[in-house]
Amino acid sequence: GESVGLHLPTLSVQEGDNSIINCAYSNSASDYFIWYKQESGKGPQFIIDIRSNMDKRQGQRVTVLLNKTVKHLSLQIAATQPGDSAVYFCAETNTGNQFYFGTGTSLTVIP
């Protein structure tokens, strides 16, 4: 079956520092990956995605890196702000419809 996991369940960073959240996946056939942010009381919100034919994609203050060789995905958040505090999930799919999620990493930004 699918296995998507995160290396660290919690992460604390100082405001202004960069954050890196990691994710491992097991299905080498996965071809699309998404990072979601979930704030308390809300559903997962799309942050950034990447297809398997890419190894890096940048958004506003966020960068996703994909290493297919070791089946590893990471999310980098630049200049982390208090509003970035949330649980972050990586998700993968190879069917185009069903996503497989990791357990989530709780990011706490210290003012």
Add this chain to the structure above:
Amino acid sequence: EAGVTQFPSHSVIEKGQTVTLRCDPISGHDNLYWYRRVMGKEIKFLLHFVKESKQDESGMPNNRFLAERTGGTYSTLKVQPAELEDSGVYFCASSQGTGPYGYTFGSGTRLTVV
């Protein structure tokens, strides 16, 4: 545009009772998905509707769970009878076309079975 709406936002029921969760997708979205997150674990797929038809229900845990999507609009997820292990947050998501693009999640229903 209105987002994906779920209600109730919270539900506390006793073991053995029945609970029905509702999801209103974004208007025009043919694809509707149910996911569940049990405390501290990953978000897991339950099932996928395309309009009123069940496209994939491979994630439904057992026959105590029944999902419907009347007329291809809103969907309900009924748990009968509820067990303690059913506690968790149930998320609904919808998307317009095929594939995972444009997936929008609702805020979820937190179900507590006591």
